[in-house]
Every structure is written in C-alpha cells, then in structure tokens.
Amino acid sequence: MFSLQTIFGKGDKFYGLLEQSAEAARDSARALHDLVSRKEHAPVMAAFAASRAREKALAAQISEELVNTFVTALDREDIEALNSALYKIPKTIEKFAERYDIVSVRLSDIDFSPRTMVLERSTVVVQEMIGELRRGLRIDPVKKLQDSLQTLEAEGDRMLLAPYRTLYVENNDAMRAMLAKDLFELLEKAIDKCRDVGNIVYSIVLKNS
Template identity: 25%
Template sequence: MSINSIFQFLVPKDKKFFPLFEQAAQNLVVLAETLHEAVNVPKEEREAYFRKIEELENIIEDIAHKTNLELSRNFITPFDREDIHALISAIDDVADYLYGAASRMRLYQVEKITKSIRKMTEITLESCQLIQMAVADLKDMKNLKGIAEACKRINKLENKSDNVFDKAVADIFENETDAKNIIKYKEVLAALESASDKCKGVANVLESVTVKYS
C-alpha cells in the first residue's frame, strides 16, 4: 500500500468538499445545456434561457464561495488546499465566461446565430459533461485513468474550439460589412472561446490532483 493510499485510509471520508464540487459541476452542465438550447431557438424565445443562465451562474458562484468558506473552517481536506481552491475557481471561471457569452447576445441583441456559435456552444457543453464525469471520479480516487482520459478529451475539444473560433473570425472579417455586427459576433465568439480555455483550466487542475495521488 502506497503512502497516499494509507493517508486516504486514515483521513475521514469527506462530506463537505466533494458534494460542493459535484453540485458545481452539475449546475455547470445545466448552464452549458441552457446556452446551447438558447442559440437553437428563435430570438424572441431566448430571454427565458438567458434568465436561467444568469441564475445558474449565481448558483455556481455561491457554491464557490461556500467551498472557500469551508477551506477556512477545516484543517483536514480530501486533497491539497490550493488544489481545492483552484478546482472550484476554475469551474466558476467556465460559468463566468458562458454567462458572458449569453450576456453579450442579450445586450447586443444578436439577431442571427451563426453555425460557428452553435458549434462552439456544443463543444463547450461536451467539455462540461466531461468535467462532471471527472469530478465524480475524483471522489474516491479509484478511477484515475478515467479522469486522465476525460482531461485528454477536454484538451482536444479546446483545440477544436480554437479552430472554429479562428475560422469564424476570419469569415466575419471577410464577409460582414456592418462594423457593429463584426464587433457583436467577435465578442460572443471570444467569450465562448475563453469558456473553452477555462474548461482546459479545470482539466489542468484535475490532472494535477491525479498525479499527486497516482
């Protein structure tokens, strides 16, 4: 039995942090699903989705606050304190940028949703689903291979999102003549690309944790 295995055996089962991670990841998936649904409905129907996204972002932010509060109260934690803080902060960052994309569509009154925007919300949704799977496997540290595989797939999706973003921006500058529309679409696409980057940030934290316990 390794030293890490002995340590895990001796440390009491966590009843505070993992439930918070799971709640954050679950709400993140719902947020990503709601955004993907929002870009696939007519403009007049989007407002209800945008309101739901705002509510979900607030919920995740509150979970992040509760997690950091628990860190200040508890001496014993399931893994390194800095990794706990980094993980919940990274999940919160993804939610922030997804909300940012929705907020820009809402504030700028984006009429037409492009195929690139739909594709990027689809990619981010898949990344968020992988985050949820990896966070669930993190609970007992028994499926480190599964976490590593999820992180690998998230990294591939981030590269895919970058490619969609680059082609979409190039297409905007080539074909869009209205300067206002150029700004609108570029802002929305940039927020979605950043959300994908933040998903990779979550994967980086998860990989760091699994390396320490492998």
C-alpha cells in the first residue's frame, strides 16, 4: 500500500518538469540574443536545435506523466495549460531564428538585440514564477513578478514604434520593410507568450490561496 508521502512525491515531480521547461525557454531566449548579436550564426542555430529537442521531450514527458500519475501537485488542467504555454515560447523563438538566419544579410543594419534582451528578461521572470509554484503559492511575490512581466511587455511594445517609423516612412524598400516587420512581430509574439505563462501562474496562485 502506498503512503501519502509516496503519492504526493510522485505528484511533486511536475514542479521539476515545469521548471526544466521554463529553463529551456530561457536558454532559447539567450541563444536568440546571441544570434542577433553575432555574425557567425551556425553555432547558435545548433543551440536552438538542441533547446527545441529538449523542450519537445519535456512537453511529451509532462503529458505522459499526467496520464500515468494518480495525484498531481497542481490541478491537471493547470499543468496542461502551463505545459502548452511554456512550449510555445521556444517554438516562437525558433521561428524567428529560422527566418532571421535566411534574411539577416538583407536586414544587417537593423538592431534586434534590444528586443531580444527584453525577451530574455521576460523568460527569466517566467522561470522565477514557475519556481514559485513549489514554494507555497504565495500571492505577493507572484504578483510582483507578474507586474514585472507586464512592464517588460509594455517596454517591448514601445520599442517597436521607432523601427516601424523608420521602415515605413523613411525607407522605400517595401520588401525589406515587410521582412523586418515579420521578425519584429515574432519577437512581440514571443514576449506575449511569456505573459501568457505569467497569467496562468497568477491564476493558479489566486485559485489556491
């Protein structure tokens, strides 16, 4: 007969898996910042491939464990929502990386690094928020982290205005403007995915407080 400690110990493993998933998202964001900051792309693209493989494996493992585990540390629907939201961060980052690697020569004078830095900072906050789940679902620290995510999202939105003005008003190359716009919007989408994770964590804390 299983003890309660054994049963809940099995449920607790989801904290670790979600934390690993958040770490993989952060690593993807760091690799992205390196990608837009370096001229040599090949080593960084290899890092993306490794990070995505790791994230896919973690997402699949979480889904499998949900089927096989009787008692979970959090509600199953909350774990599923977090698993899906975390998975979308490196997935969106990978889309940017693949497209940037193709068109970066055409956009060599556009500096994406300030926006990728905001994204990286957002994934660090996400990692901290996921870490808070096993610390007792405390409202105050999670609310502060949620506020930080919202501030970073607003900063990312604000930073889009200047390059859009330059591309559409001061430049006659329509194709170049569209390529840049696509990449800027992917960065914005990745930051939004971080916000989505934060919203889920905050709702979990509120529900269980």
